[in-house]
Amino acid sequence: MFHRILVEEWQRALSVMSICIFLSVFLINLIRVRRMSQASITQLSKLPLEADDHA
Amino acid sequence: MSIATAAPELGVKTRIEYDDAPVRQFMIASIGWGIIGMLVGVLIATQMGVWQANFKTSWLTFGRLRPLHTNAVIFAFVGNMMFAGIYYSTQRLVKARTASRLLSQIHFWGWQAIIVAAVITLPLGLTRGKEYAELIWPIDIAVALIWVIFAVNFFWTLARRNEPSLYVAIWFYIATIITVAMLYIINHLSIPTSWTHSYPIFGGVQDALVQWWYGHNAVAFFLTTPILGIMYYFLPKAAERPVYSYRLSIVHFWSLVFIYIWAGPHHLLNTSLPGWLQSLGMVFSLMLWAPSWGGMLNGLLTLRGAWDKLRTDPVLKFFAAGITFYGMATLEGPLLSIKSVNAFSHYTDWGIAHVHGAALGWNGFMAAGMFYWLAPRLWGRRLHSVAAANMHFWLGTVGILIYTAAMYVSGITQGIMLGATKEAGTVLSYPNFLDAVTSTRILMHLRALGGLMYLAGFIILAWNIWRTARGAQAVNGSIEVYVPEKPATMGLGGGFFNAPVIYTTLLLVFLSGWAALPTLPSGLSIVGLVATAMAMSMHKEFTKTSWSAWYERLLENALPFTALTTVAVFIGGLVQIIPTVMISTANNVEGMRQIPYTPLELAGRDIYIREGCYNCHSQQIRTLVGDVLRYGDYSKLGESIYDHPFQWGSKRTGPDLAREGGKYPNSWHFFHMRDPRQISPxxxxxxxxxxxxxxxxxxxxxxxxxxxxxxxxPYKMMTDAEIQEACATQAGLIADDLKNAGAEVPPEREIIALISYLQKLGKSEKVTPIESMQAAAK
Incomplete structure (x- = not known):
């Protein structure tokens, strides 16, 4: 019933590029996280638990 | 700070006393402003059901108080709570005292002064007319300056840290600081006309996009990411166990930060916003489901083995409920971003239910949990009354449920009634807008009741913490740490100009080129993709280097990490805003171009904005059957291009006004503004x-x-005398017309200017593509 598309030619690429960029960021991030050492993960995850005299 | 012992292999052992005074200050301020913000919320909720609660006083009307409520809750309540949490947890996570007490104090008192300025100016009608961005330009500059002082103090503290690693909560704080600064500055770009008034540089669709890019990400980076950082610190503390999955928290951070920034256009679905932007906003909003639920599950599963404590520990009770509300809000948000769902829900109370579920449930409960955990530690005394804290929890929970249930029922009722048609979709089932208002009146009373219960809970919290602190000595935390030798820093150059980043960028460029470009460049992109992959493989083979070392070092270097976060949030903003700003406005008016306001109409428009009419009336007829049948042809892009600021609105408590001009005689508006019930029972x-x-x-x-x-x-040059004459002539004509209709008022009164503006709404000229191109050339 209604027409509401307003696109100049070069903008068509943006949506596809956006998805590509995100997927790349996500996959690289996932790979890096998987490859982090267990010791490093354990040490980082315990940081909030280190007690000061408030804890 | 005193040196105790020295151990060469670990560094020098030092006792550090944390600076917890700002934490106490921000916490007390958050509770105080929170109660005021909620009190204003209860008042305006009451006004929805009882119009007399506006008291016929300009500074107590819904239109002026609603911005005060939203600003108080967002910037005063959550803002101060966020600062308290950040100052407390950052010191402990990096094992260093806050870098500068002076900067902390400037930050605290500056922020409170800003809030006081908002409390004075907003009820006076001094506003920019954009939601959550209403503060006038001198206050905006103060906000930016104080934010920079906060950032300097924060990054200075990081630079002095004695813990090499950056825990994920610190990442969330970094993202908050960078992104809020970027959003706030861009959305507040204005040119002043006086000390208290300005016009935004963006107009129409551009202003709409920038506003909701800001508005949505104010939710994301002011109300979500800092609270997630607080969750990742305080929840393990309270549960006495580490976060369920640290790996998941890393994926949560990068995915959330990267996706959130793209989702703003979901506030403008089915409007004049270009279709590609609407689709982009919808798709990225749906993608938000994954990281949001990843974070929510990570939070809840941190309570593994500690669920039994929920029966007795009010802190964990608040945290568990808060995270659950986060999960519900982030399930609902993407759902509301689906175009067809949004067509039903937008401009109704469904949106109000959604934001209050998140604000009261997520922000409010996380704040309460944090305050109940902090107070005994900051004053070295047990919480005065656990029973009162539990009563607060149940009052708040039941209050939220009553509030949101009322708003869901109201929103769905409004959506059904305002969109319903009969006779094969050619006639509205409920042509009178007021049918939807009167049908939901009782729900407005329930809404006020729910809000009142929630407020009562927070008053109990204030009393409980006051009794805990009364007569007690303020206690600063301290800890003994080994000050490690400073590792070699990476620097910005090392962060970006290295093999992993360069290869990744090339892969990304070629991948995008392959997906988006026409045949030949697309083919060349595949060649580039393969060549880069081969070069990367050969590089690794010959140099035998481990690229994971770069990533590990990045996590210990705040500067390149911050730069990387900045790039992540910038990309989304640039992709959306630059094309919209660059798009040739004159070529894309969709056959209709707004006629600029006369001087009197412009004055009337400023009165409309001052009174906050946009809080209840939209000026955007969506591409939906119900909208078009009720208000006229759907709004074209060109019909608001000269509106600085745009006034499309986000909620319809009253009808849309995009085509209000000429619909009724001047006298109708005169009597309606004097006593709306005389015209619209x-x-x-x-x-x-x-x-x-x-x-x-x-x-x-x-x-x-x-x-x-x-x-x-495109205003032509006018002398002051010509402006005055134009105003006097137009006002005289309206006053004469009113007099003939039995409504006498002098022409210089504000009602005349307002009527002239209302009668101009929807008046545009038709233009052909050739005419619009000629206009662009000029």
Missing amino acids: GSTMPDYPWLFRDKTEIAALPNKLAVQRRIGV
Whole structure:
């Protein structure tokens, strides 16, 4: 019933590029996280638990 | 700070006393402002059901108090709570005292001064007319300056840290600081016309996009990411166990930060916003489901083995409920971003239910949990009453449920009634807008009741913490740490100009080129993709280097990490805003171009904005059957291009006004503004007696018109005398017309200017593509 598309030619690429960029960021991030050492993960995850005299 | 012992292999052992005074200050401020913000919320909720609660006083009307409520809750309540949490947890996570007490104090008192300025100016009607961005330009500059002081203190503390690693909560704080600064500055770009007034540089669709890019990400980076950082610190503390999955928290951070920034256009679905942007906003909003639920599950599963404590520990009770509300809100948000769902829900109370579920449930409960955990530690004394804290929890929970249930029922009722048609979709089932208002009246009373219960809970919290602190000595935390030798820093150059980043960028460019470009460049992109992959493989083979070392070092270097976060949030903003700003406005008016306002109409528009009419009335007819049948042809892009600021609105408590001009005679508006119920029985709109008493501010118009010309509105040059004459002539005609209809008022009164503006709404000229191209060439 209604027409509401307003696109100049070069903008068509943006949506596809956006998805590509995100997927790349996500996959690289996932790979890096998987490859982090267990010791490093354990040490980082315990940081909030280190007690000061408030804890 | 005193040196105790020295151990060469670990560094020098030092005792550090944390600076917890700012934590106490921000916490007390958050509770105080929170109660005020909620009190204003209860008042305006009451006004929805009882119009007399507007008190016929200009500074107590819904239109002026609603911005005060939203700003108080967002920037005063959550803002101060966020600062308290950040100052407390950052010191402990990096094992260093906050870098500068002076900067902390400037930050605290500066922020409170900003809030006081907002409390004074907003009820006076001094506003920019954009939601959550209403504060006038001098206050905006103060906000930016204080934010920079906060950032300097934060990054300075990181630079002095004695813990090499950056825990994930610190990442969330970094993202908050960078992104809020970027959003706030861009959305507040304005040109002043006086010390208390300005016009935004963006107009129409551009202003709409920038506003909701900001508005949505204010939710993301002011109300979500800092609270997630607080969750990742305080929840393990309270549960006495590490976060369920640290790996998941890393994926949560990068995915959330990267996706959130793209989702703003979901606030503008089915409007004049270009279709590709609407689709982009919808798709990225749906993608938000994954990281949001990843974070929510990570939070809840941190309570593994500690669920039994929920029966007795109010802190964990608040945290568990808060995270659950986060999960519900982030399930609902993407759902509401689906175009067809949004067509039903937008402009109704469904949106109000959604934001209050998140604000009261997520922000409010996380704040309460944090305060109950902090107070005994900050004053070295047990919480005065655990029973009172539990009562607060149940009052708050039941209050939220009553509030949101009322708003869901109201929103769905409004969606059904306002969109319903009969006779094969050619006639509205409920042509009178007020049918939807009167049908939901009882729900407005329930809403006020739910809000009142929630407020009562927070008053109990204030009493409980006051009793805990009363007579107690303030206690600063301290810890013994080994100050490690400073590792070699990476620097910005090392962060970006290295093999992993360069290869990744090349892969990304070629991948995008393959997916987006026409045949030949697309083919070349595949070649580039393969060549880069081969070069990367050969590089690794010959140099035998481990690229994971770069990533590991990045996590210990705040500067390149911050730069990387900045790039992540910038990309989304640039992709959306640059094309919209660059798009040739004159070529893309969809056959209709707005006629600039006359000086009197511009003065009337400023009165409309001052009174906050946009809080209840939209000016955007969506591409939906119900909208078009009720209000007329759908709004075209060109019909608001000269509107600085745009006034599309986000909620319809009253009808849309995009085509209001000429729909009724001048006298209709006169009587309607004087007593809305005389014209529209059942209306909840306030009376506006001061508009019939106060004079229109004509003297300010020359400056205003000059600024309008500078931001691109095609006004011809006029002398001050010509402006005054134009106003007097138009006002005289309206006053004469009113007199003939039995409504006598002097022409210089504000009601005349407002009527002239309302009668101009929807008046546009038709243009052909050739005409619009000629206009662009000029």
